[in-house]
Amino acid sequence: MSSRRNFIKKAAVGSAGIALTSNLNAMSAKSYSKIIGSNDRIHIAIQGLGRRYQAYLGAIAAKDSNVELHYLCDVMKSQRDKASEVVSKVLKNKFKLENDIRKIIDDKDIDAIFMATPDHWHAPGACMAMQAGKHVYLEKPCSHNPKEGELLVAYQQKYNKMVQMGNQQRSSLQSQEIINDIHNGIIGDVFEATAFYTSSRGRVPNQEKANPPEGLDWELFQGPAPRRDYTHDTWNYNWHWYGWDYGTAEMGNNATHELDIARWALDVKYPESVSVNAGKFHYKDDGWEMYDTMEAQFKFSGNRTIKWDGQSRNGYRKFGAGRGTIIYGSKGCVFIDRDGYKLYNNKGEVTKENIVKGIESGNSLGGGGKLSTFHTLNFFDAIRGKAPLTSPIEQGVISQMLTHYANISSRIDNGFEVDETTGRIYNREAMKLWSRTYEPGWEIKSI
Numbered sequence: 001m002s003s004r005r006n007f008i009k010k011a012a013v014g015s016a017g018i019a020l021t022s023n024l025n026a027m028s029a030k031s032y033s034k035i036i037g038s039n040d041r042i043h044i045a046i047q048g049l050g051r052r053y054q055a056y057l058g059a060i061a062a063k064d065s066n067v068e069l070h071y072l073c074d075v076m077k078s079q080r081d082k083a084s085e086v087v088s089k090v091l092k093n094k095f096k097l098e099n100d101i102r103k104i105i106d107d108k109d110i111d112a113i114f115m116a117t118p119d120h121w122h123a124p125g126a127c128m129a130m131q132a133g134k135h136v137y138l139e140k141p142c143s144h145n146p147k148e149g150e151l152l153v154a155y156q157q158k159y160n161k162m163v164q165m166g167n168q169q170r171s172s173l174q175s176q177e178i179i180n181d182i183h184n185g186i187i188g189d190v191f192e193a194t195a196f197y198t199s200s201r202g203r204v205p206n207q208e209k210a211n212p213p214e215g216l217d218w219e220l221f222q223g224p225a226p227r228r229d230y231t232h233d234t235w236n237y238n239w240h241w242y243g244w245d246y247g248t249a250e251m252g253n254n255a256t257h258e259l260d261i262a263r264w265a266l267d268v269k270y271p272e273s274v275s276v277n278a279g280k281f282h283y284k285d286d287g288w289e290m291y292d293t294m295e296a297q298f299k300f301s302g303n304r305t306i307k308w309d310g311q312s313r314n315g316y317r318k319f320g321a322g323r324g325t326i327i328y329g330s331k332g333c334v335f336i337d338r339d340g341y342k343l344y345n346n347k348g349e350v351t352k353e354n355i356v357k358g359i360e361s362g363n364s365l366g367g368g369g370k371l372s373t374f375h376t377l378n379f380f381d382a383i384r385g386k387a388p389l390t391s392p393i394e395q396g397v398i399s400q401m402l403t404h405y406a407n408i409s410s411r412i413d414n415g416f417e418v419d420e421t422t423g424r425i426y427n428r429e430a431m432k433l434w435s436r437t438y439e440p441g442w443e444i445k446s447i
Contacts, residue, residue: 006322042065057090105132168374193266271298272419273417375391
């Protein structure tokens with residue numbers, strides 16, 4: 001009887017195995033992929049389909065990522081349609097096109113959202129997403145103003161979600177290597193960093209009242225910002241320069257990256273004082289409303305200084321490159337950019353270098369490259385608990401504060417002192433710009 005029972009069990013298992021094999025053979029390869037690792041799959045959406053979203057696609061499409069894109073979201077129909085064509089050539093799974101990110105945030109099947117919108121949407125969108133249980137990849141600048149940075153950290157801590165800021169140079173192996181060496185004394189006692197950005201942006205159209213272009217949801221574009229009439233070509237990148245409703249000027253747009261590297265290398269947090277010399281010196285009659293040239297200085301305890309040199313509309317490369325950071329120490333200095341680094345002694349001789357040309361786009365709009373791919377893959381690994389984030393939001397917020405300090409200083413035309421522990425400004429006029437006015441109903445609630 002015992003032998004008979006064992007025979008029946010083996011026969012039953014064998015029959016089940018045959019049936020399972022038959023079913024799998026009958027399934028398409030696509031259907032089978034939904035079974036393999038389905039418990040580990042990350043379901044994502046992308047909000048903002050302008051110049052940045054394609055930088056994520058390499059990592060999303062990688063087989064080992066086990067990621068499925070469900071939504072492409074943008075307030076402009078033409079952006080959605082163009083992105084759909086591009087993404088369909090890279091990803092084989094079906095996805096939906098959506099106008100309103102709030103509908104995606106309400107979808108309980110979505111695990112993570114990439115946010116590549118205009119600046120004024122970043123923090124409000126990220127906080128809504130975290131509150132709904134989503135992880136967030138948040139492009140720079142992570143906040144439109146200092147208060148939003150505080151709220152981002154508070155939301156992250158309360159909802160315990162992974163929030164990766166889009167400072168992709170933090171994922172550079174070359175940057176990680178040399179900054180570790182700097183911290184270990186390779187150039188002696190560090191005392192200064194000069195970060196810079198050079199571009200040759202041209203004339204910007206003067207704002208003229210116009211009807212929103214066909215397909216643009218102007219109401220949703222404005223989102224958290226106070227309502228105003230549409231002006232010609234605002235939505236297509238010019239929102240960066242048309243006042244402070246949407247953009248954060250060149251500091252938020254580009255200085256974010258290099259100042260993050262400078263702060264990381266000097267191992268500092270908040271400065272003790274901030275001073276700025278800035279103005280609009282090019283195409284003085286065009287529609288550009290902010291400074292186009294800025295020199296800023298951030299003084300830290302321990303006699304350490306970060307300097308910023310930004311030229312948005314004069315393409316002369318005074319440091320021999322379009323962007324980068326120079327770290328000065330008592331025994332030498334290091335030049336760091338997205339391609340790698342060069343180490344110099346005090347005689348100006350190169351003693352070590354690690355350069356990988358073309359690893360990431362430099363000054364071109366949108367950017368993208370291997371660093372963006374590494375940064376995105378790290379985001380996926382962090383969500384799965386396999387690695388720490390390379391640019392966690394609590395660090396990103398501190399670096400972003402340097403750009404906010406500089407913008408505030410330029411707007412009030414005055415320097416100020418800072419509480420190096422809390423980051424708060426010792427200047428009443430400056431503190432009036434700590435936050436902003438929101439469209440009623442769009443405020444980020446304090447928690």
